Amino acid sequence: MQWTKVLGLGLGAAALLGLGIILGHFAIPKKANSPAPQDLDLEILETVMGQLDANRIRENLRELSREPHLASSPRDEDLVQLLLQRWKDPESGLDSAGASTYEVLLSFPSQEQPNVVDIVGPTGGIIHSCHRTEENVTGEQGGPDVVQPYAAYAPSGTPQGLLVYANRGAEEDFKELQTQGIKLEGTIALTRYGGVGRGAKAVNAAKHGVAGVLVYTDPADINDGLSSPDETFPNSWYLPPSGVERGSYYEYFGDPLTPYLPAVPSSFRVDLANVSGFPPIPTQPIGFQDARDLLCNLNGTLAPATWQGALGCHYRLGPGFRPDGDFPADSQVNVSVYNRLELRNSSNVLGIIRGAVEPDRYVLYGNHRDSWVHGAVDPSSGTAVLLELSRVLGTLLKKGTWRPRRSIVFASWGAEEFGLIGSTEFTEEFFNKLQERTVAYINVDISVFANATLRVQGTPPVQTVVFSATKEIRSPGPGDLSIYDNWIRYFNRSSPVYGLVPSLGSLGAGSDYAPFIHFLGISSMDIAYTYDRSKTSARIYPTYHTAFDTFDYVDKFLDPGFSSHQAVARTAGSVILRLSDSFFLPLKVSDYSETLRSFLQAAQQDLGALLEQHSISLGPLVNAVEKFEAEAAALGQRISTLQKGSPDPLQVRMLNDQLMLLERTFLNPRAFPEERYYSHVLWAPRTGSVVTFPGLSNACSRARDTASGSEAWAEVQRQLSIVVTALEGAAATLRPVADL
């Protein structure tokens, strides 16, 4: 070959190779360098749903509820170890787990000197005593670890006086007794559970000079009227006659001695004399068989119709016993309470799965661990689900199959029964870190109250993720319904945006979500399976807080087969995965618009005229709500547009921060100085009757009967400004971030 040809071929070859290199480099997009961002993996979700095992939940529950595990008891500490062992398991555990302990003020009955309720005859002798313990019906109601029924934090004391019946112990109940001409000074008031909080009964009673309070559960309220042993547990799910609801009578939540500070040993503790929120007078709960002995022998006027119950007699008001009854007419009731306050160590257990991409974003999922007795339903039905969820996710993690985009934090809180203590101390200790990083808090306490339908309480932004999750899970009941389709049959509302949808309840302070939503402003939810209200009117599952809340109770009556437990596990699991793994956070902030609009309409309809009389305009509130609606809708549009493209992970992170942090904009720590921990201007406790912004509702209710220009009307204006400022701030947070 001629050298020129060789050269020519060589040059040509080089040129072709070069052209190829250029084409290869520039003309073909390189996939490997910009991988698709980690997003929710539906296959993983399917796997998790499939692996959540009803029988394992059942076995968890059996173990968890095997022994009573009152907060800070040895068995409570054993369960701490059980959780740690599970969460550190090399094959199904989490990335790490640990326990942290707080030194908190709890209240217990004396073991040496049990609380007693006696009837004392005219000569001073005891002529009748109420039961000190529940009847040992299944062999689980005896033994030293079953705490005697008591009213936690009720002061000790031995008041004695004539008995009166005070219905539910509400303020209006005592007023009614006064109206009836009954002198309350020095009496013992028998009240029934329900209507007002536990502690409120003693607070109201003491205001009227009552010396001691008894509280019982009426079969009308808990047993659909049934009360005989053969109609109650272990023959049905109803409360046996000797069953007594224990409970905390403390008005606030968190460790009583360390408000706003974590109860670590070194923390400042309020002097006991300065602690507020404890019941002011001795209080003791009793079973309805004892209540029947007292109530059915009362003298005096017949109680109003709404005060009557199902004890099988006409309830009278007292004071004292009727001459023709079982006790001498001038017999008195003695309530001897020997409760003790004790500083005890209570542990939280925390476990984490580290996020692969955004480890500093936490999806927090928790339940308390402590019970009153065996606590099979409360709280172990939730803990059984928690353990099964952590097992399934932990197994995928340890196998290397999956790691979430964001971190998932599992929590087992201590001492919830005494007032959400473990969770509250945790939020006090890690306030800033949690507030900055937590995407949402998911609470599953009692996972199954009954097996009819899902029930979710939560703030509006979580609605969408719960709907998405529940539409994809089969309902355990008959028929081929999704949990969503079953749910909508029991709880629904007509949404102006979506039409008929399941309705979410709002979050009070009934479980550990309270500090997260009210104190930290973290979007929260509480998930459970619950009643068919056409089948029972029980105010709660009947053995609540009694020694009858046992494994067999659940296994036989509440959820045989554990399919409702499984449904809750699947729902919570799907919600967790969607929150931890979705590239775009599935928190729909525009769903707050419906709440705001409904609060606004209630204010306009029910308070508008009154406010106008006092020259207070709702105009700024209208503007603020409209601004919020517009900004939330516009943000939704921007998200939709972005989702169609292939957005940069940093861009999505910024948007997600707007979604995550919206709930924080509703916090104002100076809004309700008298309400401990409550800072959320939309969900603080509402005492006013109008279902609107709580600060406004409460202030109006207080100002209603005062003159214009009063302090109370100034407070109405202040509350209105607080809400307007919060809503304007919320709208500003949703605006494009570089808009001034």
Next chain:
Amino acid sequence: MQWTKVLGLGLGAAALLGLGIILGHFAIPKKANSPAPQDLDLEILETVMGQLDANRIRENLRELSREPHLASSPRDEDLVQLLLQRWKDPESGLDSAGASTYEVLLSFPSQEQPNVVDIVGPTGGIIHSCHRTEENVTGEQGGPDVVQPYAAYAPSGTPQGLLVYANRGAEEDFKELQTQGIKLEGTIALTRYGGVGRGAKAVNAAKHGVAGVLVYTDPADINDGLSSPDETFPNSWYLPPSGVERGSYYEYFGDPLTPYLPAVPSSFRVDLANVSGFPPIPTQPIGFQDARDLLCNLNGTLAPATWQGALGCHYRLGPGFRPDGDFPADSQVNVSVYNRLELRNSSNVLGIIRGAVEPDRYVLYGNHRDSWVHGAVDPSSGTAVLLELSRVLGTLLKKGTWRPRRSIVFASWGAEEFGLIGSTEFTEEFFNKLQERTVAYINVDISVFANATLRVQGTPPVQTVVFSATKEIRSPGPGDLSIYDNWIRYFNRSSPVYGLVPSLGSLGAGSDYAPFIHFLGISSMDIAYTYDRSKTSARIYPTYHTAFDTFDYVDKFLDPGFSSHQAVARTAGSVILRLSDSFFLPLKVSDYSETLRSFLQAAQQDLGALLEQHSISLGPLVNAVEKFEAEAAALGQRISTLQKGSPDPLQVRMLNDQLMLLERTFLNPRAFPEERYYSHVLWAPRTGSVVTFPGLSNACSRARDTASGSEAWAEVQRQLSIVVTALEGAAATLRPVADL
């Protein structure tokens, strides 16, 4: 050519092209797909430094100080328009700009009825009057826009009584007068500026029954003793005899009627009767020529040596005038104050350069706009710098040369002179958004007090960025020093970590940074050029808050050539660019360790024994400080390691969030309920003498003389726990984000 050859060549060519394509695609990394993350560009920084023009700053100042521009005056509003025009300029403006207006409570003297200070003879006739205006020395001290000297927010009233001299009006000064047997009831107290805050003089005076207060500036305190017209402006930088320092006498900051709420028209306003923080008695400032007439004629005991000044006579205490003086001995002084409170519109102007990568991170840079009279130094020297900085950055932006990584927000605050009102209302309106997103706040108010050296006040994390910036900028003085090297000659300290370094001052509440650091917990700094203290002891530049603070004053005496202004512009500019453009935020959180360690040591040395006597241990505080130190150091290590690799932008964002949000962890809105806005547990006002954590210092100082077990000692323990909790929370925020 044979077809086989052709085929061979073709196949060969195709193979070569294919090989090239493969090589090009796989073997050569594609830069375009994973570009280096946007980081600080040193060339851009050089360009900005070079373009910041002293002469343009001078021209800005000439325009800004051309007319008096008291808050909410027409000229103040003109300057709003000037700022908007500059920031909307198509060639040198920002991305967007706008003004927002608040309706705030200001205080002005009556134009119809000027405030007067008269000497009233024994028969009730006025025998001498103080000047009502400053002398029109340069033609700029007259005219209707020069507001009469007054004490803003002092109540109107016409008290009359014998004159006493009360030094600086501190609590101990009035006690000294009492000790000297002087009856203060009904007197008029003459006080000099300095020592305590303006408002405190009247508060202290009123406690002792004083009826009215006069305040003057002693030549000893402001003029290095000089007082004659030929030694003062316009012949030197010193204060002329007629010069009077105006000022706000309001004790708090923010709009007085809307604490914690933005002063939008609809916001709730406190009833005037319930406003606290205004001076309780009529108060009026006067010049030292008038003060000389009063003070040099006083009767009574000779004042203590430390009370003497430079008026050229022996200062006596009074009460009343001496018989051999200019006025009859029983003459009284009448102080007639006719100030009025008025709701006025005051505007903030905001402008933004949108960040290219992280638009939701704000570097916030601001100064107030309002002055007392022409305000050439205060605040226009700062605004002149602000405008030059925005011009240079705006020009690069509009040319397409540069866009910062993060957003830069420029702010011109209204009504600062009345109590940081514009900035405070802004933080109230956008509390959450700012707290979540602001990287740092940079304040340049008075940019040049004098031209000797840089002076920076700030929180520890900003030290490093200020040092980096100032090491690269030439100092305007003689020699070839950097600003840093010049600075270290005037203000320095020995750091256990770095050796000798310039010392940053801490932030009080002297300018608009106050709400950002104290209320929002945003890392903040205040930058200025200032005095050579070996050359003057003036408590501030002499014409401060007078009608002599004019353009010529700056041009001739303070900074001829404007090189100190330029140095401040370059320093602020470099700091802004480093904060907005650096991939890793240049906030060094471990620099807080030195502060904490020094606070801890002071507590141990000066309070340790006292605390031990009351069984209070500093152990938990020691642990918390050590934990902080360890976590901060470990985070520093992680950052160093990451910086050596090529970290993912999301990873760096997460680290930067830890750095940015550290300062927030020191906030506790419940720590100091009596201190409005102050929530930062490290920088709240300290009244106790021990330079340690302010809550601890103050509580100890109050408890010192009470018995163990008192409320005061409980407060010491509470404050200790608050600090420990904050430090533990801070350490938790610095930990690896997936560590529990």
